[in-house]
Amino acid sequence: MGVFSALTTAVSGLQAQSYALENISGNIANSRTAGFKRVDTSFSDLVPDSALNRQISGSVASYSRATNTTQGDLSATRIDTNVAINGDGFFVVDQRQSGVGANTQFSNSNLYTRRGDFDFDADGYLVNGAGYYLKGQKIDQVTGQVIGTQPEVLRITKEQFPAKATTEIEYRANIPAYPKTTEADSTVPDSELLQAPADYPGADPRTTAAGGTGTVVGSDLSNFLRQSIPGGSVTVYDSLGKATSVELRWAKVDNTSGGGTDTWNLFVAENTGATGATVAYRNANVAITFDSNGQMTAPAGGNIPIPAMTIGGTAISGINLTTGGNGLTQNGDVGGLIDARSIRQNGYTAGTLDRVSVSGEGQVIGTFSNGQVVALAQISVARFNAGNALKRLDGGAFEETIESGSAIVGLGTSAMIGGNVEQSNTDIADEFSKMIVTQQAYSANTKVITTAQEMLRDVFSIIR
Structure with missing residues (x-):
């Protein structure tokens, strides 16, 4: 039965190599398919049960081996x-x-x-x-x-x-210890301060806590601009996403040289073109004070509420100017102007x-x-x-x-x-190598069948 078994074994080899070639063909066909995972072929020998000294190598079976976890380029x-x-x-x-x-x-x-x-x-x-x-x-x-x-x-x-309405303006700046206002004169004591109420017959712009009205009217605007310095501007948004520009201006109202405390007031522009009794700037109505080291001591927490107002037809309210406690300082500055390092707000229009x-x-x-x-x-x-x-x-x-x-x-x-x-994890060069080996193995199995056929023909010739 050895010759017939050889034929059967050779046929299983042909089937196994054909299966391998089919996988190689699919791998090469999908070498440019995104995310494709090649299928390799593994072989397993099939050994018939027999005595130890009569065991033979047996036939072969082929199986697919996945490479799902092998990453492609x-x-x-x-x-x-x-x-x-x-x-x-x-x-x-x-x-x-x-x-x-x-x-x-x-x-x-x-x-x-x-x-x-x-x-x-x-x-x-x-x-x-x-x-x-x-x-x-x-x-x-x-x-x-x-x-x-x-x-x-x-x-x-x-x-x-x-859209999101602005609720917070993050303000990081250094305020000069001696502001170089238009009226500031180093030879004249307190000339850098806001000269209220003497220069403001229309309305005392100081905070209400200091006895002022907290507003600057149009008739007093020119005096106010000469006695204050610009603090920067930022675009804010209302609940509908409508934008308006908020202009800040600072005025120093007290100093240590006169026996007081370094104190500033923050003003917000409402109508810079105002005349007569119309409000031009509004005071944030908070006294902002600094110690001898230039660190802000009031208000506690460093939050300054922006007064509710209507700027250019847009109503703003509920906005806080936040300094983070140490974001606003008062240090010496040769230019005498505010160095605004950062002015950012948290509102935006619809998008x-x-x-x-x-x-x-x-x-x-x-x-x-x-x-x-x-x-x-x-x-x-x-x-x-x-x-x-x-x-x-x-x-x-x-x-x-x-x-x-x-x-x-x-x-x-x-x-x-x-x-x-x-990309596909198929390696074309590797697949060609496997294809050559598969072809040689397939040809060798056909040679086994040819040899077995010749041997059987010799057996039949003996009978004749």
Whole structure:
């Protein structure tokens, strides 16, 4: 039976090498397919049960060996919504069943892929080149917290980002110990101070705590400008996103050289073109004091409320000027003017979505036309204890199996790289090498069949 067994064994070898060639063919065909994972071939010997001194090498069986966890090269695409996983893990995706737009129905099953060439379709869904829809979790734009616990198909629409009224002006500046106002004269004591109430018959601009009215009227405007120094300006927004410019001006009202305390008043312009009894500037109505080291001692906490007023038809209220306690100092300055290092506010107008990108943590980041950058969603990533045991599907997708274990949701130690796509992990040179070896092995098996046939013919010749 040895010759007949040799024929059977050679046939199993032909089948095994044919199977290997089929895998090699598929790998080469998909060498340019994004996210493709090549399939290698492993061989196993099949030994018949026999006595120890009669054992033979036996025939062969071939099996597929997955490379799902072997990463391919990352290629930059310059498309913001494209994303690659650098490390372990798979994107969680779903398939469309029916419907369009907001009424699109999905299969509600989690599939997994490394193909990250996602881009927006007409309805705001992120779809890759194989037609799979990206899943993740929405992020609350106000709190920044992830909404829900289960991944869902992400849909990002170009809705308007609402306006936010300014509530805070962050102010970092140094105020000169001796302000060089127009009327300041180093030979005349207290000439750098606000000369109220003598120069202000219209309205005493000092704080109400000092007996003043807290306003500068149009008839007194020229005197006020000569006795104060500019403190910078900033654009603020109301609740509808309407912008208006807030101009700040500082006036020193007391000093230590006269036995008092270094004290300043902050004024906000309401109408710089005011005349007569019309209000031009309003006092913040807070005494801002400094110690001998130039550090602010009052108000406590360093917050100065901006008075409610209407500037150019826009009403502003509820705004605090914050200094952080040490952001506002009074030190010597040769120029005698305010050095405003930073003036920033927290309001903005309404905006629309301009572009979307992906962060290293897998957050979908939206950049709006009003300059706001907000996290919109968190991309779901799944990892498996046995990723090579996932079942392959069309389009570079996989589904969970008993052998792969359940999905472990989370990026782990991996990272997302936006604007990149993972390419096929097929190495053309390696596949050609394997193809040559497979061809030689296949030819050798055919030689075995030819030899066995000749041996059988010799046996039949004996009978004749």
